[in-house]
Amino acid sequence: MRSIGEHAVVLGAGMAGLLVARALAGAYERVTVVERDRGRADGWRKGVPQGRHAHILLPRGQRILEDMLPGVEAELIGAGAVVADPGADHRFTLGGHTLARRRGAERAIQASRPLLEGVVRDRVGALPGVRFAGGRDVVGLLTGQGRVTGVQVVPRAVGAAAEEIRADLVVDAMGRAGRTRYWLERLGHGPVPREEVKVAVAYATRPIRLPLDSGAGKAVVVGPRPGSPRGMAMVAVEGDRHLLTIAGLDGANRPPADEEGFLDFVRTLAPPEVFESILAAEVLGEIASHRYPSDLRNHYERMRGLPAGLLVTGDALCSFNPVYAQGMTVACLEAEALRRCLDAGPRGLTRRYFRTVAKALNDPWRMAVAADLSMPEVEGRRTPAIRLLNAYVGRVQAAAARDTGVAEQFFRVIGLLDPPATLLRPSIAARALCPSGSPARPARTRRMAAAVPRDGGF
Incomplete structure (x- = not known):
């Protein structure tokens, strides 16, 4: 240059x-x-x-980082970062649906x-x-x-x-x-x-060491959903550790910072076998808390x-x-x-x-705001486009729980590799809107496609 x-x-x-x-x-x-x-x-x-x-550095970010600093992935791995195959080593539960998995071409570098x-x-x-x-x-x-x-x-x-x-x-x-x-x-x-969406999210993290036979994998993510505005992520990182983070909307769903309350909160989210591993884990540090008031875009x-x-x-x-x-x-x-x-x-x-x-x-802004506004507790104007998009994303998540092809495309979108509009391809829409296998109705698919803004607005 x-x-x-x-x-x-x-x-x-x-x-x-x-x-x-x-x-x-x-x-x-x-x-x-x-x-x-x-x-x-x-x-x-x-x-x-x-x-x-x-x-978590999403797949798109990982690619850009390696392009800007060639060899940085190898350096991170040499420093102890964990290498994972998201399709096999990660467990995602989004919208109440645990997404289907299979080994893929992408790899995650976790640190x-x-x-x-x-x-x-x-x-x-x-x-x-x-x-x-x-x-x-x-x-x-x-x-x-x-x-x-x-x-x-x-x-x-x-x-x-x-x-x-x-x-x-x-x-x-x-x-x-x-x-x-x-x-x-x-x-x-x-x-x-400026745009602002007041989400009032609070989160808390504790570093732990899981038993070697825990079977919890290298990442467990449970996302918030309407009716349950709380979530968790447990991610394997360097030093044979996992970082266990819990999050919720401030108020009744604010993560506790005390030992008993922290575990009770985790119990409401973690799959039973994962929670048993957490109970048997070695605690490596204190609980750290943080608050995030709002999404902001200048x-x-x-x-x-x-x-x-x-x-x-x-x-x-x-x-x-x-x-x-x-x-x-x-x-x-x-x-x-x-x-x-x-x-x-x-x-x-x-x-x-x-x-x-x-x-x-x-x-990314459109996806984040739409997801936040799917929570009734979050203040903000919900346009017809946002309501329709959130309804459709719920259908896609349900389809992704049983169909690895839908799951792979969904992960490409949330990993910022592909734009959200790719979820409206006929092959995806048919499986999301008509899970029984009956033909998708063209009018419904066209309405969904028209709801996706092309200029980043709602």
């Missing part, structure tokens, strides 16, 4: 920031990653409080968030021109002549003076705490259009007059309900979109990036 600028600054060193830094390396002579934490952490970081919980982030950080940090500037708070943007020219930071030390870091490009990857929308308002660019692509030299990525741009495990994969999609935009040169980069990434976000 040819160089299009001298210096780019990335704000935040989580997965989104690291992936963006990788995309920028080579396009800019220097890339500085500014972070609050001080250096690489061997365990979970304060800047990533959700790092203690189970994380804790600290291991995954640590390996990626080491690879990115070894790239020419990339450096980390830790122990700094970002307090504002530097601007001039209608563009962003850098950032102002304050070292996290007593009595430290503010510093200015000049840059051709600034990327906000500071997560939900990102301040770009507020800085833009202060600069007179008006409010950033529509920078709808704004006019945005200053050049400023981009936003990760949760600072779009934040998803963690129950669906989309976050890290969406960060990969955004980094991939940025890389394509950089190939076209610096002219119009800000506008081009936000438009490109908005298209990449449409499908």
Whole structure:
């Protein structure tokens, strides 16, 4: 890639920031990653409080990560990551249906968030021109002549003076705490259009070691469903451990943080034989809890007059309900979109990036919001399209419990390999709408197809 600028600054060193830094390396002579934490952490970081919980990199994200950092899968495996065949080693119960399984071509690389982030950080940090500037708070943007020219930071030390870091490009990857929308308002660019779905999800995780003969497999996932707004995921990771995460809508379904309450909650979700294995497991750590208030999507692509030299990525741009495990994969999609935009040169980069990434976000956002709105407890407007889509997805999940072909296509969609519209192919629709084997009614299939938005809206 040819160089299009001298210096780019990335704000935040989580997965989104690291992936963006990788995309920028080579396009800019220097890339500085500014972070609050001080250096690489061997365990979970304060800047990533959700790092203690189970994380899954979806198949699409895994492919992009390997493309951006060739050999990273082998490095993760060498560091202890677990290799799984989702078709044989994973057990998914979604919408109350345990999906059919058979061995497939995809493989899953399972690791804790600290291991995954640590390996990626080491690879990115070894790239020419990339450096980390830790122990700094970002307090504002530097601007001039209608563009962003850098950032102002304050070292996290007593009595430290503010510093200015000049840059051709600034990327906000500071997560939900990102301040770009507020800085833009202060600069007179008006409010950033925003979508929000208040889900009020709480989750709790405990690391355990299962008995060798547990038979629980390498991942057990039980998703929430109408009437039971709670779920669990138990994922095998490095160190002969499983991360057991439970989640529920805040209030009556909020996961308890005490030993007895935690297990009682798990009992309501886990298959009986899996729960027996959990009871016999060795406890490896305390219960860690976290809360997630709402899905958020900031529509920078709808704004006019945005200053050049400023981009936003990760949760600072779009934040998803963690129950669906989309976050890290969406960060990969955004980094991939940025890389394509950089190939076209610096002219119009800000506008081009936000438009490109908005298209990449449409499908995962639509799927997450529709799934959230299938829960009566979640506030939000349920359009006829959403109601019809959720009804159809329920039919697909039921068909996927008995038909491996439907299950494989469903997994490709939730793994972000294929768009949701592929579930409306006649071969899938016939098995979802007419489980008895009778011919599918064309009018019904056409209504379902018409309900799938082509522009990411509802």
